[in-house]
Amino acid sequence: MKRDLKGRLFTVINRENNFIFNGSDTVELVNKYGTPLYVVSEDHIIDRCIEIKRSFLEKYENTRAVYASKAFLTKEMCKIVSREGLGIDVVSGGEMYTAIKAGFPMENVIFHGNNKTIDEIELAIKSNVGRVVVDNLYELELLNALAAEENKVMDILFRITPGVDSYTHEYISTGQIDSKFGIPLKEEILFEAIYMAMDMEYINLLGFHFHVGSQLFENTSHLMAVDILLELIKDVKEKIGFETEELNVGGGFGIAYTKEDNPRGLSYFVDPIMEEIQNKCNEFDLKRPKVIIEPGRWIIGEAGITLYTIGAIKEIPNVRTYIGIDGGLPDNPRPALYKAHYEAVIANKMNEEIVNKVTIAGKCCESGDILIKDLEVPEIEPGDIIAVKSTGAYNYSMASNYNMIPRPPVVMIKDGVDRLVVRRETYDDILSREVI
Structure with a gap:
Protein backbone atom coordinates (compact mmCIF):
# COMPACT_ATOMS: atom_id res chain seq x y z
CA MET A 1 0.00 0.00 0.00
CA LYS A 2 1.05 3.60 -0.56
CA ARG A 3 0.82 6.12 2.28
CA ASP A 4 0.64 9.89 2.31
CA LEU A 5 2.89 11.92 4.62
CA LYS A 6 0.43 11.47 7.50
CA GLY A 7 0.61 7.72 7.15
CA ARG A 8 -2.85 7.22 5.67
CA LEU A 9 -3.31 4.46 3.12
CA PHE A 10 -4.44 5.60 -0.30
CA THR A 11 -4.95 4.09 -3.73
CA VAL A 12 -4.06 5.45 -7.16
CA ILE A 13 -7.26 5.31 -9.20
CA ASN A 14 -6.13 6.91 -12.48
CA ARG A 15 -5.93 3.54 -14.24
CA GLU A 16 -5.54 4.92 -17.77
CA ASN A 17 -2.28 6.51 -16.61
CA ASN A 18 -0.90 3.30 -15.10
CA PHE A 19 1.59 0.79 -16.44
CA ILE A 20 -0.18 -2.39 -17.58
CA PHE A 21 1.98 -5.50 -17.49
CA ASN A 22 0.66 -8.71 -19.05
CA GLY A 23 -2.90 -7.45 -18.67
CA SER A 24 -2.50 -6.43 -15.04
CA ASP A 25 -2.49 -2.91 -13.63
CA THR A 26 0.82 -2.65 -11.79
CA VAL A 27 -0.47 0.00 -9.38
CA GLU A 28 -3.31 -2.28 -8.36
CA LEU A 29 -0.75 -5.04 -7.82
CA VAL A 30 1.14 -2.72 -5.49
CA ASN A 31 -2.05 -1.86 -3.61
CA LYS A 32 -2.69 -5.59 -3.19
CA TYR A 33 0.81 -6.96 -2.45
CA GLY A 34 2.97 -3.97 -1.48
CA THR A 35 6.53 -3.21 -2.58
CA PRO A 36 9.17 -4.22 -3.41
CA LEU A 37 7.40 -6.78 -5.58
CA TYR A 38 8.61 -9.24 -8.19
CA VAL A 39 6.04 -9.75 -10.94
CA VAL A 40 6.46 -12.56 -13.49
CA SER A 41 4.47 -13.20 -16.67
CA GLU A 42 3.63 -16.86 -17.07
CA ASP A 43 2.34 -16.05 -20.56
CA HIS A 44 5.78 -14.80 -21.61
CA ILE A 45 7.43 -17.94 -20.23
CA ILE A 46 5.00 -20.12 -22.18
CA ASP A 47 5.57 -18.09 -25.36
CA ARG A 48 9.31 -18.67 -25.07
CA CYS A 49 8.78 -22.40 -24.48
CA ILE A 50 6.57 -22.53 -27.57
CA GLU A 51 9.31 -20.84 -29.60
CA ILE A 52 11.82 -23.41 -28.35
CA LYS A 53 9.53 -26.23 -29.47
CA ARG A 54 8.76 -24.65 -32.83
CA SER A 55 12.26 -23.44 -33.72
CA PHE A 56 14.30 -26.28 -32.24
CA LEU A 57 12.65 -29.38 -30.81
CA GLU A 58 10.08 -29.88 -33.57
CA LYS A 59 12.36 -28.60 -36.33
CA TYR A 60 15.33 -30.86 -35.57
CA GLU A 61 15.26 -34.54 -34.66
CA ASN A 62 17.19 -35.92 -31.71
CA THR A 63 17.25 -32.68 -29.72
CA ARG A 64 16.45 -31.63 -26.18
CA ALA A 65 15.94 -28.35 -24.32
CA VAL A 66 16.41 -27.77 -20.60
CA TYR A 67 15.75 -24.60 -18.62
CA ALA A 68 18.80 -23.19 -16.82
CA SER A 69 17.08 -22.81 -13.47
CA LYS A 70 19.75 -20.69 -11.78
CA ALA A 71 18.17 -17.72 -13.56
CA PHE A 72 14.92 -18.08 -11.58
CA LEU A 73 13.63 -21.09 -9.71
CA THR A 74 10.53 -21.67 -7.64
CA LYS A 75 8.35 -24.74 -7.32
CA GLU A 76 5.80 -22.98 -9.51
CA MET A 77 8.44 -22.40 -12.20
CA CYS A 78 9.30 -26.10 -12.09
CA LYS A 79 5.66 -26.97 -12.72
CA ILE A 80 5.38 -24.57 -15.66
CA VAL A 81 8.58 -25.87 -17.29
CA SER A 82 7.46 -29.46 -16.78
CA ARG A 83 4.04 -28.79 -18.34
CA GLU A 84 5.76 -27.23 -21.35
CA GLY A 85 7.86 -30.36 -21.89
CA LEU A 86 11.31 -28.96 -21.07
CA GLY A 87 13.89 -30.35 -18.69
CA ILE A 88 15.83 -28.25 -16.21
CA ASP A 89 19.44 -27.92 -15.23
CA VAL A 90 20.42 -27.31 -11.63
CA VAL A 91 23.71 -26.23 -10.11
CA SER A 92 23.21 -26.93 -6.41
CA GLY A 93 21.54 -29.20 -3.92
CA GLY A 94 19.02 -26.46 -3.18
CA GLU A 95 17.94 -26.17 -6.80
CA MET A 96 17.78 -29.95 -7.05
CA TYR A 97 15.69 -30.16 -3.87
CA THR A 98 13.30 -27.53 -5.25
CA ALA A 99 12.75 -29.70 -8.32
CA ILE A 100 12.20 -32.75 -6.11
CA LYS A 101 9.64 -30.96 -3.93
CA ALA A 102 7.86 -29.65 -7.03
CA GLY A 103 7.45 -33.19 -8.33
CA PHE A 104 9.63 -32.52 -11.36
CA PRO A 105 10.57 -35.69 -13.29
CA MET A 106 14.15 -36.15 -12.15
CA GLU A 107 15.17 -38.05 -15.26
CA ASN A 108 14.79 -34.69 -17.03
CA VAL A 109 17.20 -32.92 -14.66
CA ILE A 110 20.82 -32.13 -15.55
CA PHE A 111 23.14 -31.44 -12.61
CA GLY A 296 17.69 -19.69 -18.86
CA ARG A 297 17.74 -15.90 -18.96
CA TRP A 298 16.29 -16.05 -22.49
CA ILE A 299 13.16 -17.75 -21.13
CA ILE A 300 12.62 -15.79 -17.91
CA GLY A 301 14.49 -12.46 -18.17
CA GLU A 302 11.96 -10.31 -20.00
CA ALA A 303 9.09 -12.12 -18.25
CA GLY A 304 9.77 -10.25 -15.01
CA ILE A 305 9.50 -6.73 -13.63
CA THR A 306 10.13 -5.33 -10.15
CA LEU A 307 7.92 -2.69 -8.54
CA TYR A 308 9.15 -0.23 -5.92
CA THR A 309 7.71 2.72 -4.03
CA ILE A 310 9.59 6.01 -4.24
CA GLY A 311 10.56 7.60 -0.93
CA ALA A 312 13.15 10.32 -0.40
CA ILE A 313 13.99 12.67 -3.26
CA LYS A 314 17.39 14.32 -2.83
CA GLU A 315 18.34 17.06 -5.28
CA ILE A 316 21.95 18.21 -5.40
CA PRO A 317 21.86 21.39 -7.54
CA ASN A 318 23.86 21.16 -10.76
CA VAL A 319 24.99 17.64 -9.83
CA ARG A 320 22.29 14.97 -9.56
CA THR A 321 18.85 14.12 -8.23
CA TYR A 322 18.71 10.90 -6.23
CA ILE A 323 15.40 9.04 -6.01
CA GLY A 324 15.28 6.64 -3.07
CA ILE A 325 13.31 3.40 -3.40
CA ASP A 326 12.29 0.78 -0.85
CA GLY A 327 14.52 -1.91 -2.34
CA GLY A 328 17.75 -2.12 -4.29
CA LEU A 329 20.88 -4.20 -3.86
CA PRO A 330 19.30 -7.05 -1.82
CA ASP A 331 16.60 -7.73 -4.44
CA ASN A 332 18.76 -6.83 -7.47
CA PRO A 333 22.54 -7.07 -6.97
CA ARG A 334 23.36 -7.11 -10.69
CA PRO A 335 24.12 -3.38 -11.15
CA ALA A 336 26.55 -3.48 -8.22
CA LEU A 337 27.97 -6.87 -9.22
CA TYR A 338 28.72 -6.22 -12.89
CA LYS A 339 27.29 -2.83 -13.86
CA ALA A 340 24.09 -4.24 -15.35
CA HIS A 341 21.81 -1.68 -16.99
CA TYR A 342 18.02 -1.47 -16.75
CA GLU A 343 15.16 0.65 -17.98
CA ALA A 344 12.20 1.71 -15.86
CA VAL A 345 8.98 3.71 -15.94
CA ILE A 346 6.95 5.57 -13.33
CA ALA A 347 4.07 3.12 -13.20
CA ASN A 348 1.38 5.54 -12.08
CA LYS A 349 2.38 8.38 -14.46
CA MET A 350 2.77 6.64 -17.80
CA ASN A 351 1.32 9.41 -19.95
CA GLU A 352 2.89 12.39 -18.27
CA GLU A 353 5.55 14.58 -19.84
CA ILE A 354 9.19 13.72 -19.27
CA VAL A 355 10.75 16.66 -17.43
CA ASN A 356 13.72 15.39 -15.46
CA LYS A 357 16.67 13.02 -15.36
CA VAL A 358 17.30 11.21 -12.07
CA THR A 359 19.32 8.42 -10.48
CA ILE A 360 17.45 5.56 -8.78
CA ALA A 361 19.15 4.74 -5.49
CA GLY A 362 18.54 1.69 -3.34
CA LYS A 363 18.05 1.84 0.41
CA CYS A 364 21.12 -0.14 1.47
CA CYS A 365 24.04 1.37 3.33
CA GLU A 366 26.31 1.08 0.29
CA SER A 367 27.38 3.82 -2.12
CA GLY A 368 27.25 1.23 -4.87
CA ASP A 369 23.55 0.55 -4.32
CA ILE A 370 22.50 2.44 -7.45
CA LEU A 371 19.89 0.74 -9.62
CA ILE A 372 19.69 3.10 -12.61
CA LYS A 373 21.60 6.25 -13.52
CA ASP A 374 20.13 9.10 -15.56
CA LEU A 375 16.59 7.79 -15.90
CA GLU A 376 14.25 10.18 -17.72
CA VAL A 377 11.06 10.69 -15.71
CA PRO A 378 8.00 12.95 -15.37
CA GLU A 379 7.48 15.08 -12.28
CA ILE A 380 7.69 12.60 -9.41
CA GLU A 381 6.96 12.63 -5.70
CA PRO A 382 7.20 10.29 -2.72
CA GLY A 383 4.69 7.47 -3.02
CA ASP A 384 4.98 7.13 -6.79
CA ILE A 385 5.60 3.62 -8.14
CA ILE A 386 8.57 2.71 -10.30
CA ALA A 387 8.57 -0.41 -12.49
CA VAL A 388 11.99 -1.78 -13.50
CA LYS A 389 11.80 -3.96 -16.60
CA SER A 390 13.49 -7.25 -17.52
CA THR A 391 14.22 -8.34 -13.95
CA GLY A 392 13.01 -11.94 -14.32
CA ALA A 393 16.51 -13.42 -14.42
CA TYR A 394 19.07 -13.32 -11.59
CA ASN A 395 17.08 -10.97 -9.34
CA TYR A 396 14.95 -13.27 -7.20
CA SER A 397 17.62 -15.99 -7.49
CA MET A 398 20.40 -13.66 -6.27
CA ALA A 399 18.33 -11.88 -3.61
CA SER A 400 19.80 -11.58 -0.13
CA ASN A 401 18.98 -10.24 3.33
CA TYR A 402 21.74 -7.65 3.31
CA ASN A 403 21.01 -5.00 5.97
CA MET A 404 18.49 -7.54 7.33
CA ILE A 405 15.99 -6.56 4.65
CA PRO A 406 13.26 -9.16 3.93
CA ARG A 407 13.13 -10.51 0.39
CA PRO A 408 10.14 -9.52 -1.78
CA PRO A 409 7.27 -11.80 -2.74
CA VAL A 410 6.77 -13.18 -6.25
CA VAL A 411 3.47 -12.75 -8.08
CA MET A 412 2.75 -14.72 -11.25
CA ILE A 413 0.45 -13.30 -13.94
CA LYS A 414 -1.45 -15.42 -16.46
CA ASP A 415 -4.11 -13.97 -18.77
CA GLY A 416 -4.24 -10.85 -16.62
CA VAL A 417 -4.95 -12.80 -13.42
CA ASP A 418 -2.44 -12.54 -10.57
CA ARG A 419 -1.53 -15.19 -8.01
CA LEU A 420 1.03 -15.25 -5.22
CA VAL A 421 3.70 -17.95 -5.68
CA VAL A 422 6.24 -16.81 -3.05
CA ARG A 423 5.08 -14.87 0.01
CA ARG A 424 6.91 -11.82 1.34
CA GLU A 425 9.66 -12.66 3.80
CA THR A 426 9.22 -11.37 7.35
CA TYR A 427 11.68 -10.27 10.03
CA ASP A 428 10.85 -13.48 11.89
CA ASP A 429 11.78 -15.47 8.76
CA ILE A 430 15.18 -13.79 8.76
CA LEU A 431 15.77 -14.65 12.40
CA SER A 432 14.23 -18.12 12.30
CA ARG A 433 17.54 -20.01 11.98
CA GLU A 434 19.34 -18.18 14.77
CA VAL A 435 20.21 -20.13 17.90
CA ILE A 436 20.79 -18.37 21.22
Missing part, protein backbone atom coordinates in the same frame (compact mmCIF):
# COMPACT_ATOMS: atom_id res chain seq x y z
CA HIS A 112 25.93 -28.88 -13.19
CA GLY A 113 28.51 -27.28 -10.92
CA ASN A 114 32.26 -26.81 -10.72
CA ASN A 115 32.62 -28.06 -7.11
CA LYS A 116 29.72 -30.34 -6.27
CA THR A 117 29.72 -31.41 -2.63
CA ILE A 118 29.46 -34.99 -1.39
CA ASP A 119 25.96 -34.28 -0.06
CA GLU A 120 24.86 -32.84 -3.40
CA ILE A 121 26.23 -35.77 -5.38
CA GLU A 122 24.56 -38.23 -3.01
CA LEU A 123 21.25 -36.39 -3.45
CA ALA A 124 21.66 -36.53 -7.23
CA ILE A 125 22.28 -40.27 -7.15
CA LYS A 126 19.46 -41.08 -4.75
CA SER A 127 16.96 -38.89 -6.61
CA ASN A 128 17.87 -40.46 -9.99
CA VAL A 129 19.02 -37.28 -11.71
CA GLY A 130 19.11 -37.83 -15.44
CA ARG A 131 22.56 -36.41 -16.19
CA VAL A 132 25.55 -35.20 -14.23
CA VAL A 133 27.81 -32.76 -16.05
CA VAL A 134 31.21 -33.66 -14.62
CA ASP A 135 33.57 -30.72 -14.21
CA ASN A 136 36.87 -32.30 -13.11
CA LEU A 137 38.68 -35.57 -12.35
CA TYR A 138 38.17 -35.34 -8.58
CA GLU A 139 34.43 -35.16 -9.14
CA LEU A 140 34.53 -38.06 -11.59
CA GLU A 141 36.20 -40.35 -9.05
CA LEU A 142 33.90 -39.16 -6.27
CA LEU A 143 30.77 -39.71 -8.35
CA ASN A 144 31.86 -43.24 -9.28
CA ALA A 145 32.59 -44.12 -5.64
CA LEU A 146 29.29 -42.73 -4.33
CA ALA A 147 27.31 -44.34 -7.18
CA ALA A 148 28.92 -47.68 -6.27
CA GLU A 149 27.52 -47.36 -2.73
CA GLU A 150 24.02 -47.06 -4.22
CA ASN A 151 24.73 -49.62 -6.96
CA LYS A 152 23.60 -47.14 -9.63
CA VAL A 153 25.17 -46.29 -12.96
CA MET A 154 25.19 -42.52 -13.57
CA ASP A 155 24.94 -40.99 -17.03
CA ILE A 156 27.43 -38.15 -17.43
CA LEU A 157 28.72 -35.50 -19.80
CA PHE A 158 32.13 -33.88 -19.46
CA ARG A 159 32.11 -30.10 -19.33
CA ILE A 160 34.79 -28.90 -21.73
CA THR A 161 36.45 -25.48 -21.71
CA PRO A 162 36.70 -24.80 -25.45
CA GLY A 163 39.06 -21.81 -25.17
CA VAL A 164 36.60 -19.41 -26.82
CA ASP A 165 36.25 -15.79 -25.70
CA SER A 166 32.81 -14.17 -25.82
CA TYR A 167 31.86 -10.52 -26.06
CA THR A 168 30.19 -10.13 -22.69
CA HIS A 169 31.09 -9.05 -19.16
CA GLU A 170 34.07 -10.97 -17.79
CA TYR A 171 32.01 -12.23 -14.85
CA ILE A 172 29.60 -14.07 -17.18
CA SER A 173 32.11 -15.24 -19.76
CA THR A 174 32.75 -18.94 -19.20
CA GLY A 175 34.30 -20.46 -22.33
CA GLN A 176 37.78 -18.92 -22.26
CA ILE A 177 40.74 -21.14 -21.47
CA ASP A 178 41.33 -19.41 -18.10
CA SER A 179 38.04 -20.43 -16.51
CA LYS A 180 37.03 -22.05 -13.23
CA PHE A 181 34.58 -24.18 -15.22
CA GLY A 182 35.23 -27.43 -17.02
CA ILE A 183 38.08 -29.61 -18.23
CA PRO A 184 40.60 -27.76 -20.43
CA LEU A 185 41.14 -28.95 -23.97
CA LYS A 186 44.54 -30.40 -23.18
CA GLU A 187 44.89 -33.93 -24.54
CA GLU A 188 46.90 -35.18 -21.56
CA ILE A 189 44.10 -34.07 -19.20
CA LEU A 190 40.96 -34.66 -21.23
CA PHE A 191 41.90 -38.03 -22.70
CA GLU A 192 42.87 -39.25 -19.25
CA ALA A 193 39.39 -38.29 -18.06
CA ILE A 194 37.74 -40.13 -20.94
CA TYR A 195 39.81 -43.27 -20.36
CA MET A 196 38.98 -43.16 -16.65
CA ALA A 197 35.24 -42.76 -17.30
CA MET A 198 35.16 -45.61 -19.79
CA ASP A 199 36.85 -47.92 -17.26
CA MET A 200 34.53 -47.02 -14.36
CA GLU A 201 31.80 -49.49 -13.49
CA TYR A 202 29.26 -46.93 -12.29
CA ILE A 203 29.85 -44.22 -14.91
CA ASN A 204 28.27 -44.07 -18.36
CA LEU A 205 29.90 -41.34 -20.43
CA LEU A 206 27.48 -40.02 -23.07
CA GLY A 207 29.31 -36.99 -24.42
CA PHE A 208 30.32 -33.42 -23.83
CA HIS A 209 29.05 -30.04 -22.72
CA PHE A 210 30.26 -26.49 -23.25
CA HIS A 211 29.04 -23.03 -22.30
CA VAL A 212 30.68 -19.97 -23.80
CA GLY A 213 29.03 -17.19 -21.77
CA SER A 214 25.82 -15.34 -21.00
CA GLN A 215 23.87 -12.42 -22.46
CA LEU A 216 25.28 -12.94 -25.96
CA PHE A 217 23.92 -11.17 -29.05
CA GLU A 218 26.22 -12.84 -31.58
CA ASN A 219 26.47 -16.55 -32.47
CA THR A 220 30.16 -16.54 -33.40
CA SER A 221 31.47 -17.93 -30.10
CA HIS A 222 28.93 -20.77 -30.18
CA LEU A 223 29.97 -21.68 -33.72
CA MET A 224 33.67 -21.55 -32.87
CA ALA A 225 33.04 -23.84 -29.90
CA VAL A 226 30.98 -26.23 -32.03
CA ASP A 227 33.88 -26.57 -34.48
CA ILE A 228 36.30 -27.26 -31.63
CA LEU A 229 34.02 -29.83 -30.02
CA LEU A 230 33.36 -31.66 -33.29
CA GLU A 231 37.11 -31.95 -33.82
CA LEU A 232 37.30 -33.42 -30.33
CA ILE A 233 34.44 -35.84 -31.04
CA LYS A 234 36.26 -36.98 -34.20
CA ASP A 235 39.56 -37.40 -32.35
CA VAL A 236 38.16 -39.43 -29.46
CA LYS A 237 36.40 -41.75 -31.89
CA GLU A 238 39.56 -42.28 -33.94
CA LYS A 239 41.99 -42.58 -31.02
CA ILE A 240 39.84 -44.21 -28.34
CA GLY A 241 36.86 -45.66 -30.17
CA PHE A 242 34.39 -43.61 -28.10
CA GLU A 243 31.34 -42.46 -30.06
CA THR A 244 29.66 -39.35 -28.67
CA GLU A 245 25.93 -39.69 -28.11
CA GLU A 246 25.15 -36.23 -26.71
CA LEU A 247 26.49 -32.71 -27.21
CA ASN A 248 25.20 -29.97 -24.93
CA VAL A 249 25.88 -26.52 -26.42
CA GLY A 250 24.67 -24.54 -23.40
CA GLY A 251 22.69 -21.32 -23.64
CA GLY A 252 23.65 -17.70 -23.05
CA PHE A 253 21.26 -16.20 -25.61
CA GLY A 254 20.84 -12.49 -24.86
CA ILE A 255 17.72 -10.49 -24.00
CA ALA A 256 16.73 -6.81 -24.04
CA TYR A 257 17.53 -4.89 -20.87
CA THR A 258 17.69 -1.48 -22.55
CA LYS A 259 16.76 -0.05 -25.93
CA GLU A 260 20.44 -0.27 -26.94
CA ASP A 261 20.36 -4.08 -26.70
CA ASN A 262 19.79 -6.06 -29.87
CA PRO A 263 18.45 -9.50 -28.89
CA ARG A 264 18.04 -12.20 -31.53
CA GLY A 265 15.40 -14.83 -31.97
CA LEU A 266 16.27 -18.37 -30.97
CA SER A 267 16.66 -19.42 -34.62
CA TYR A 268 19.57 -17.00 -35.03
CA PHE A 269 21.54 -19.22 -32.66
CA VAL A 270 20.22 -22.74 -33.13
CA ASP A 271 19.91 -22.84 -36.93
CA PRO A 272 23.60 -22.19 -37.68
CA ILE A 273 24.62 -24.37 -34.72
CA MET A 274 22.63 -27.29 -36.08
CA GLU A 275 23.83 -26.69 -39.62
CA GLU A 276 27.47 -26.61 -38.51
CA ILE A 277 27.10 -29.74 -36.39
CA GLN A 278 25.51 -31.65 -39.27
CA ASN A 279 28.11 -30.40 -41.77
CA LYS A 280 30.98 -31.44 -39.51
CA CYS A 281 29.41 -34.82 -38.82
CA ASN A 282 29.08 -35.41 -42.56
CA GLU A 283 32.66 -34.29 -43.14
CA PHE A 284 34.05 -36.50 -40.37
CA ASP A 285 31.74 -39.44 -41.04
CA LEU A 286 30.16 -39.20 -37.58
CA LYS A 287 26.70 -40.02 -36.35
CA ARG A 288 25.14 -36.73 -35.27
CA PRO A 289 24.78 -36.75 -31.47
CA LYS A 290 21.69 -35.59 -29.64
CA VAL A 291 21.98 -31.80 -29.32
CA ILE A 292 20.91 -30.11 -26.09
CA ILE A 293 20.39 -26.40 -25.40
CA GLU A 294 20.08 -24.75 -21.99
CA PRO A 295 18.37 -21.34 -22.20
